[in-house]
Amino acid sequence: MGGSSGRTLNLTLNVWRQAGPGSAGGFKTYQAKGISTDASFLEMLDVVNEELAAKGEEPIAFDHDCREGICGSCGMLINGTAHGPWKMTTTCQLHMRAFRDGETITIEPWRASAFPVVKDLVVDRSAFDRIISAGGYVSIATGNAPDGNALPIPKVDADAAMDAAECIGCGACVAACPNASASLFTSAKVSHLGKLPQGQPERYRRALRMVAQMDLEHFGGCSLHGECMEACPKGISIDHIMQMNRDYVAASWKGEPIAKAGGAG
Amino acid sequence: MNALWKFWDSSLGKKIVMAVTGLAGVGFVVGHMVGNLQMFAGAGAADAMHAYAKLLRTSMPLLWAVRAGLLACVVLHVTAALQLAARNRAARPQGYQQVTPQASTFASRTMLLGGILLVTFIVVHILDMTLGVAHPNFTHLDPYNNLVFGFQRPLMAAFYVLAMAALGAHLVHGAWASFRTLGLRKASERPLHRTIAVAVAIIVALGFMSVPIAVVIGALQPQGAASEMQASR
Secondary structure, three states: OOOOOOOEEEEEEEEEEOOOOOOOOEEEEEEEEEEEOOOEHHHHHHHHHHHHHHOOOOOOOOOOOOOOOOOOOOOOEEOOEEOOOOOOOOHHHOEHHHOOOOOEEEEEOOOEOOEOEEEOOEEOOHHHHHHHHHHOOOOOOOOOOOOOOOOOOOHHHHHHHHHHHOOOOOOHHHHHOOOOEOHHHHHHHHHHHHOOHHHOOOHHHHHHHHHHHHHHOOOEOOOOOOHHHHHOOOOOOOHHHHHHHHHHHHHHHHOOOOOOOOOOO | OOHHHHHHHOHHHHHHHHHHHHHHHHHHHHHHHHHHHHHHOHHHHHHHHHHHHHHHOOOHHHHHHHHHHHHHHHHHHHHHHHHHHHHHHHHOOOOOOOOOOOOOOHHHHOHHHHHHHHHHHHHHHHHHHHOOOOOOOOOOOOHHHHHHHHHOOHHHHHHHHHHHHHHHHHHHHHHHHHHHHOOOOOOOOOOOOOHHHHHHHHHHHHHHHHHHHHHHOOOOOOOOOOHHHHHHO
16 A cells, blocks of 8 residues: 655635534635645544644534444535545545645535534535325334245346435435435435335335435425435435435325224234 | 325425325426427318317316316415425525635525416416417417417517526526435436436427427418318318
8 A cells, every 4th residue: 555645735724613503604714724625524623623622622513423434424515515525435535635735624514404413524415304204114024033035036126225225314415405304314314224124114105205304304306406415425326316205106095094992913 | 283284384295295296297398288289280281280189188087187187286286385495485584795616506596486476377378379368369279370369469489488498597596405305316426417407408498499499480381270170161
């Protein structure tokens, strides 16, 4: 593996600062000096925050967890693009070699009424959790673990489900959508479970309930601008939105069956 | 709350309604444009357009049923569009200081604006060329001369050309998006790719524009009223 490139950058940051959920926010300017091009974007913010802490100022709050591109915590709008300039890359995997020396970088939180700002760049994405609770689950047989491959799944379906399952729930699709729509996120979940035999029992109920929850959370509608797909760090395709729409139309036609009280056993 | 209302109330249901009514509109404009091309039938164009107008009136109940259907499509399409636009605006009360579009197009971003222009156009067009009340020299069932005299007003001809450019842009996004909204496409490596919609949009827009442009440059001149109409006078 190559070593350090040894180059450093001096940058001007234009960062959204907001003390709390209800308070008024605004942009503040910071200088980030001597940032290694090998640093990740979050490491750059760490360096800036250490300086702020040393000066007794409040560090810039941002969400982060795994820092390896799989947890979906670290979302922010960087120079007008969700997760910054690199395609299919989360903010933590974006490296500072993507920027030029002397550049000004504007950093904003995700903007959506469904994603209220908690502090600075941190937003509350629990609306996604409630969409999942509404229908993003499958019935399972309890008891012994089933034999591997006991349930045959065509490779095409398995691949399509896996593509959808790549979604890490980071919210970039909502952030990038001109309508702040959660259609890509919701459709990825509908498609992921609906393509697999294990997901069939709840398939139509799932589409109805997750779409209804999406509206209840005040996300916008899908205009097929395609911004979500470009912003998605996992490259989830808007083809999944077609799958969600098909299931939704079929489910609306069938109507949601009313379950009888009680169950077997 | 019954199932139909639930469907209409959901943002996805409204998109489905917009797609279905939008595709009905695409069918209508393609047919209308092809019919208009009879303006270029040469010396017999006035006769051809008159016969075409009579053909459309073969069964008045059928014509009125089609008109009612089209009106219903426009009302549903516009209502859903305005309601969704309001919801979309509410979904992002605070905008970004800087945003760089990655995939959206001029066509996709101007759907609402272009749609408002098209609704205005439909009202003007019906007053002008269907009812004739906004027309300087209107003769019922003489569409050829109605079009020629109508487009001899340069400002009106320019408005028609502008509206048809807006229609083209609306179709570039709408004709493509409708099929995807209805889930009628197969999964694709390039889901944003749209050849057929662009072709349809260009053909429809140019086809409609050809008549006012031909009148303005003098390629279409008034003709004696259709022979059948003269005979009946």
